[in-house]
Amino acid sequence: MLNTFLNSLTYERRLSKHTILAYQTDLTQLSTYLQSQFQLTEPQQATHKMLRAWVMELSKKGLDNRSINRKIASLKAFYGFLYAKELIPKDEAAHLKGLKVKKALPVFLREQELLHLLDNYPFPDTFEGWRDKLVLELLYSTGIRLGELLELQDTAISAYDRTIRVIGKRNKERILPLPKHILTVVERYIAHRQTITSTPCRLLITAGNKPCYPMLIQRLVKQYLGSHTQADRHSPHVLRHTFATHLLNHGAELQAIKELLGHANLAATQVYTHNSMEKLKQIFLQAHPRA
Numbered sequence: 001m002l003n004t005f006l007n008s009l010t011y012e013r014r015l016s017k018h019t020i021l022a023y024q025t026d027l028t029q030l031s032t033y034l035q036s037q038f039q040l041t042e043p044q045q046a047t048h049k050m051l052r053a054w055v056m057e058l059s060k061k062g063l064d065n066r067s068i069n070r071k072i073a074s075l076k077a078f079y080g081f082l083y084a085k086e087l088i089p090k091d092e093a094a095h096l097k098g099l100k101v102k103k104a105l106p107v108f109l110r111e112q113e114l115l116h117l118l119d120n121y122p123f124p125d126t127f128e129g130w131r132d133k134l135v136l137e138l139l140y141s142t143g144i145r146l147g148e149l150l151e152l153q154d155t156a157i158s159a160y161d162r163t164i165r166v167i168g169k170r171n172k173e174r175i176l177p178l179p180k181h182i183l184t185v186v187e188r189y190i191a192h193r194q195t196i197t198s199t200p201c202r203l204l205i206t207a208g209n210k211p212c213y214p215m216l217i218q219r220l221v222k223q224y225l226g227s228h229t230q231a232d233r234h235s236p237h238v239l240r241h242t243f244a245t246h247l248l249n250h251g252a253e254l255q256a257i258k259e260l261l262g263h264a265n266l267a268a269t270q271v272y273t274h275n276s277m278e279k280l281k282q283i284f285l286q287a288h289p290r291a
Helices: 002-011 017-038 048-060 065-084 111-120 127-142 146-150 180-193 214-228 236-249 254-261 270-274 277-287
Strands: 163-167 173-177
Touching: 002 017, 002 065, 017 048, 017 065, 048 065, 111 127, 111 214, 111 236, 127 146, 127 163, 127 180, 127 214, 127 236, 146 214, 146 236, 173 254, 214 236, 236 254, 236 270, 254 270
Parallel strands: none
Antiparallel strands: 163 173
């Protein structure tokens, strides 16, 4: 039944590989727990009390509430699927409640720090140097997700239109504008890449012509941001937050930012309004008689 569920996520809902792997990991961990604690070999036979016991066990082990809530979401999706297909008589996960989490504002980088890194850092004139610069430029200039970045093909970039075609969650396609200077970075990178292979498997590859993988991108982003910015967090997603925040600071409409980020609804984008303190300061200075 787990395989049936995962196939549904892949071919019907068309979720990303990373999302499907997360579901698979969560449900495999649940199966292991049910077998060890209740000698239950079939997870679809679990009761609400058994599922809640697993959630409590995760909390006792000190797992972050956000991570636990993600696992609860996996349970709800799995048992809801089985119930909808009439494979179980009752949805035992329907009434599981998520744990309280603190609403943290998205971390973003200071504009001057990031621009200084991108414009002045001496990236080496090598394959790795131009690849690393392209990764940072694409993440900041387009706001794309890590998974979207890794799936890019050469054909996604149109030099004529100065656009990039991105396949987002649930295979939703969106076309994003590209700054002119990125096309130069792409050309330099591809010129160096041709010394490695003439048939790349992805736009971004390793020196061995393998697709770049999440840990590699996370590691290089952390390396550059960690040594050139004062932010507490250094990840590809921080660059996505920075993209949205800087757009808002410079007057972009929230609806436009929503479309650029590929958000399904405006509520997910509104969190960035809390980060836009610079814009609020400017409005205050211009409008308040005592400013």
